Amino acid sequence: MEAIPAVLCCFKTFNSPQDVAPSVRLSRNSNSRNLNSLRRSEPAGRQLKAARARRPGSVDRRALTELAVEGAVAEEVEVERLSTSGAGVGESDVSVGEFSSGMRISSEAGKDELGDRVLESPAEVGGEKESLNFAEILEDEEVKTVSPELLAREVAKRRNFAIISHPDAGKTTLTEKLLLYGGAIHEAGAVKARKTARHATSDWMELEKQRGISITSTALVFETQGRQITLLDTPGHQDFGEDTYRTLAAADNAVMLVDAGKGLEPQTRKLFEVCRMRMLPCFTFINKMDRPALEPLELVDQIEKEFGLATYPVNWPIGSGDRFMGVYHRPRKEVHIFSKEKHGTKAATTQIIPWGDASLEKMIPRDLFAQLEEEIELLEELSPPLDMEKIHNGDLSPVFFGSAMNNFGVELFLETFLQYAVPPSTHESDIGEVDPEYPNFTGFVFKLQANMDPKHRDKVAFVRVCSGQFTKGMKVRLARNGKTIALTRPQKMFAQDRTTMETGYAGDVIGLNNPNAFCIGDTLYCGPRRSFPGIPSFSPELFCYMRNPNPSKYKQFLKGVTELLGEGAVQVLYSSDPGRTDPILAAVGQLQFEVVQYRMQAEYGVETNLEPIGYSVARWVTGGWPALEGVGKLYNCATVKDQWGRPVLLFRNEWNVSQLLGEKPEIGELAPYALPPAEVIKK
Numbered sequence: 288m289e290a291i292p293a294v295l296c297c298f299k300t301f302n303s304p305q306d307v308a309p310s311v312r313l314s315r316n317s318n319s320r321n322l323n324s325l326r327r328s329e330p331a332g333r334q335l336k337a338a339r340a341r342r343p344g345s346v347d348r349r350a351l352t353e354l355a356v357e358g359a360v361a362e363e364v365e366v367e368r369l370s371t372s373g374a375g376v377g378e379s380d381v382s383v384g385e386f387s388s389g390m391r392i393s394s395e396a397g398k399d400e401l402g403d404r405v406l407e408s409p410a411e412v413g414g415e416k417e418s419l420n421f422a423e424i425l426e427d428e429e430v431k432t433v434s435p436e437l438l439a440r441e442v443a444k445r446r447n448f449a450i451i452s453h454p455d456a457g458k459t460t461l462t463e464k465l466l467l468y469g470g471a472i473h474e475a476g477a478v479k480a481r482k483t484a485r486h487a488t489s490d491w492m493e494l495e496k497q498r499g500i501s502i503t504s505t506a507l508v509f510e511t512q513g514r515q516i517t518l519l520d521t522p523g524h525q526d527f528g529e530d531t532y533r534t535l536a537a538a539d540n541a542v543m544l545v546d547a548g549k550g551l552e553p554q555t556r557k558l559f560e561v562c563r564m565r566m567l568p569c570f571t572f573i574n575k576m577d578r579p580a581l582e583p584l585e586l587v588d589q590i591e592k593e594f595g596l597a598t599y600p601v602n603w604p605i606g607s608g609d610r611f612m613g614v615y616h617r618p619r620k621e622v623h624i625f626s627k628e629k630h631g632t633k634a635a636t637t638q639i640i641p642w643g644d645a646s647l648e649k650m651i652p653r654d655l656f657a658q659l660e661e662e663i664e665l666l667e668e669l670s671p672p673l674d675m676e677k678i679h680n681g682d683l684s685p686v687f688f689g690s691a692m693n694n695f696g697v698e699l700f701l702e703t704f705l706q707y708a709v710p711p712s713t714h715e716s717d718i719g720e721v722d723p724e725y726p727n728f729t730g731f732v733f734k735l736q737a738n739m740d741p742k743h744r745d746k747v748a749f750v751r752v753c754s755g756q757f758t759k760g761m762k763v764r765l766a767r768n769g770k771t772i773a774l775t776r777p778q779k780m781f782a783q784d785r786t787t788m789e790t791g792y793a794g795d796v797i798g799l800n801n802p803n804a805f806c807i808g809d810t811l812y813c814g815p816r817r818s819f820p821g822i823p824s825f826s827p828e829l830f831c832y833m834r835n836p837n838p839s840k841y842k843q844f845l846k847g848v849t850e851l852l853g854e855g856a857v858q859v860l861y862s863s864d865p866g867r868t869d870p871i872l873a874a875v876g877q878l879q880f881e882v883v884q885y886r887m888q889a890e891y892g893v894e895t896n897l898e899p900i901g902y903s904v905a906r907w908v909t910g911g912w913p914a915l916e917g918v919g920k921l922y923n924c925a926t927v928k929d930q931w932g933r934p935v936l937l938f939r940n941e942w943n944v945s946q947l948l949g950e951k952p953e954i955g956e957l958a959p960y961a962l963p964p965a966e967v968i969k970k
Contacts, residue, residue, distance in 0.1 A: 320335040388841060412692060433756040435724065438792065441756075442723045445794030447710050448570075449519040449534050451562065452544035453552035457574045461691040462520045463508070467634060468698045469511035506749060506796045508779050517796050529825040529875060530734070532561055533807065536822055537751035539565045540708045543684070547580035547607070550589050559594060568682045568709055571598065572700055577690040580607040584662070587686060597683045600672050601667055601703055602696065604688040606655050613651075614688055615642065615663060615698050618673070618703075621649055625695045629902055635694035679709045711794035714753045716810075716817040721754050723793030727814030728755035728763060730797070730892060732805045733822060735854045747778070748801040750811060753819070757791035765820040766810035767963065776800045806963040826959035827858055827873035827905050831880065832898040834869050840893045841869060842870055847891035852930075857883055860905075860927045871898070871927060900925075902937035904944060906957035918951045920937065931964050 375786075452458040507518045519538055521531040535541065541562045545551060562569050573586055587598050602614040605622070614625040626636040640647055642663075648656055678681035685707055711723040715732075721729055734749035762773050776797035779788040791797050799805070808821035835844040845896075848870050853857040857879050860871040874880055880897060885926020887893045902925065908915050915926070915934050924939040924947065934959065938944050944957065 288750075293966055306957070307675040380900040433709050433726065434544060435726070438724050438726065438756060442711055442794065444513065444515050445517070445711050446514050446540070447519070447538055447711060447791060447794045447796075448542055448704075448708060449521055449531075449538035450539035450542045450544055451521060451531065451535070451555070451558040453546070453549075453554040456544045456546040456549075456552070456555070457691045458544050459520065461572065461574060461697070462518060464691050464694055464697040465518060465701055466507060466509065468693070468701050469509050469516060469820075494876075497707060506798070507795065512702070512705055515795070517794060519796070520674065531558060532825070533733050533822050535561050535567070536563060537731075537749070537850070538567060539710070539712050540570065540704075542572055542704070544779075545571060545573045545586065545590075547573050547575045547577055547586060547688070550581055550586055551593055556593065563594075563681060568679050568681055568707075569596070569684050569703055570700075570707070571684045572687045572691075573686065573688045574691050576604050576607050576611045576688050577695065578608060578692050581686065584665075590686070592685065596685045597671050597677070597948060599670055600686045600688075602687055602689075603659070603661055603662060603666065605651060610652075610655065611690065612693065614699065615659060616699060617663075622651075623696075625693070626649060627693050634698065637698070639640065655726045671677065675707065678707055684800075711753075712791075714819055716819050718815070718817050721817065723754050725754035727754075727812065728757055729753045729810070729812045729817065729819075730757070731819045731822075732809040732812065734809055735801060735805065735807060746801040746803070748799045748805040750797045750799055751794045752791050752793050752797060754793050755813065757788075757795070757797060759787070759789050761813070763811040763813055763815070765804065766812060766816060767806065767900075769816075770804070772804055772808075772811070774799055777901075808962060820906065821962040823960045823962055824858060825875050827875060828903050829874050829880070830860075830900040830905075831872055831878060831885070832869045832900065833872050834896045834898060835893060836896055837894065843891045844887075844893045847887045847893055851883060851886055851890075859930050859931075863926050863928055863934075871900065900937070902939055904938040904941060906936045906944060906959060907961040908934040908936060908954065909958050910955040914953075914955050918954045921947065921951075923947070929961065933964070 309948045339781060379508075450458050505520045507520065509516055509518075519534050520552055521534050528643075535558070543555065543559060545555065559569065571590060575584075583600075583604055583721065587600060590596055590598055601618065602623075603734050604611060605613045605615065605624075613622060615622050620641065620642045620643075622642055624638040626638070640650070650949070651659070670681065673685075674683055678685060685703070686704070687696060687700045689700060691697055713720045713722050714729075715721075730750045730752045732748045732750055736747045737748070757774070757777070759777050760773065762777055764771055774797075775790070776799070778790040778800075779786050788797055790793075807821075811819045812818075833848070835841060848859065851857075852870070852872075858873040860873055861868070862871065872880060873882060884895050884897065887895050907929070921936070923938065923943045927935050927937060929935050935948075938947075947954070948957065
């Protein structure tokens with residue numbers, strides 16, 4: 288039996304102005320007819336009121352115990368026998384099961400009348416005590432955890448994946464078309480839209496709409512073909528690679544998008560290595576076959592040679608460029624002929640014909656048909672067999688060809704992906720692997736986003752559920768500091784649109800309104816304490832002071848710095864000189880600075896000036912200020928501090944780093960990035 292959440296008890300007598308506060312104390316009238324006469328359907332508070340009205344002169348009838356999930360807890364609680372006196376009242380030991388069979392116990396019952404109390408320890412009251420294991424409490428229908436059968440069924444329904452690519456490979460367009468074929472939207476938007484057209488769903492930020500690029504990761508949750516899909520759209524631009532890296536930490540599968548005319552590109556290579564490091568199953572979609580393209584065999588050969596990754600072409604293109612007309616689907620030996628729809632906003636019409644049908648030679652031009660016959664024969668002889676275990680281990684990549692812009696091959700890809708993709712997988716923690724069907728809730732924060740709703744100045748923490756069942760209003764603990772947090776307003780994400788989420792399971796992504804409680808990489812848990820590995824920041828390469836030229840906007844400037852830079856997309860440092868209070872922005876690419884300036888103006892009404900600093904390398908002093916003070920004066924570097932007050936050294940190049948370590952090895956380790964500091968956990 289797993290550890291059971293702590294107990295929240297509401298305990299009040301009818302004739303006493305004082306609440307009684309043991310961990311769990313149960314007493315009842317020796318005449319049980321009064322209990323049975325109370326209607327189960329009414330909230331407990333109204334039942335108590337009604338009972339008191341019927342017998343206004345009566346003495347203590349019973350104490351009402353309310354059980355509710357809180358954070359981590361105790362294996363057992365104490366049940367105390369009350370010593371009561373009064374006419375018609377007797378004592379009896381009542382098991383929780385027996386007690387709850389007489390009335391409905393609900394955490395929502397009559398809070399205004401019963402006085403909720405969170406109990407940390409048994410009250411120091413007299414009386415005999417005995418222990419009761421919480422396993423007995425779980426027998427009650429109202430408080431037992433989710434059944435293993437339900438948990439397994441819900442986890443099996445989930446599919447979670449991220450799309451990675453080089454910029455301009457068509458990633459946002461593919462995302463939009465997957466939503467179209469998944470039934471999540473009825474008309475696909477464009478990345479660079481005409482004035483009368485709708486924008487892409489995943490590009491919700493105004494700057495994304497203006498520039499036609501993805502700047503921030505987005506979670507889109509929808510249901511199709513009996514599956515609940517969480518699609519994580521990531522920025523393709525290398526300046527936002529850190530955001531993509533964090534998002535991949537929350538994904539179970541990856542879809543690598545390749546431009547058919549360009550083949551593998553630098554950012555694709557970099558992100559694929561992250562997928563390989565995490566052993567993610569990787570599906571390849573070769574896009575833009577409706578434009579001049581490299582030979583399909585050459586594209587497949589690139590993937591195999593450069594990545595050392597075996598491939599299995601699931602479908603094969605018929606023609607390319609303006610002659611691209613369909614694909615051959617190998618598993619079912621079918622030919623899919625596409626009809627182009629206007630602007631690609633609606634689902635494409637597809638004609639499916641079995642391979643070997645005589646009509647194919649009439650529908651497909653002679654040269655394309657002869658080429659298709661030859662290439663199918665080569666594939667059957669040379670490509671490895673379809674091995675689902677290798678796919679799930681990341682050792683074999685299923686390959687698909689198509690055109691996201693024209694919707695060619697997208698529906699076939701989605702259908703096959705749902706068959707081949709892995710459900711939510713295990714996650715490593717500090718005390719061992721966490722299985723998705725582990726009954727206690729666990730999850731981690733992989734992204735923070737400010738001002739998704741500019742009207743309310745909100746701040747959303749994106750949480751990947753790793754195990755157990757999430758329920759609205761539940762209380763969890765934060766591994767970093769041991770604090771208990773009530774998750775009262777969970778949201779299901781669909782880009783900028785959000786709806787209230789009542790329950791969630793492993794594989795789901797939940798949006799939580801963040802009252803500055805979370806950091807990227809934080810672990811949330813119920814039951815025994817555990818912590819997932821943190822998500823480190825990239826080492827920044829560009830640095831500049833951000834200044835506020837308008838003193839009257841100081842409050843807005845300070846708020847913007849706190850909220851925007853708290854997302855982690857751009858790191859913030861401060862001078863060690865108390866006289867210089869302007870923040871130092873530290874980023875991987877120049878575009879990150881431009882986005883911060885744009886958002887400071889658009890979301891906070893503050894114009895800013897940037898002053899570049901001539902450094903390109905940052906190193907955190909792991910020994911802290913004592914290690915720094917012990918080495919004396921330093922040359923060829925600047926000393927600053929991060930948002931947690933820890934020392935950071937800025938260098939002009941890597942050679943200066945090596946020089947310092949050679950001259951003053953007593954400084955200890957210099958780290959290229961740092962995790963949020965672990966806070967002292969209060970007992």
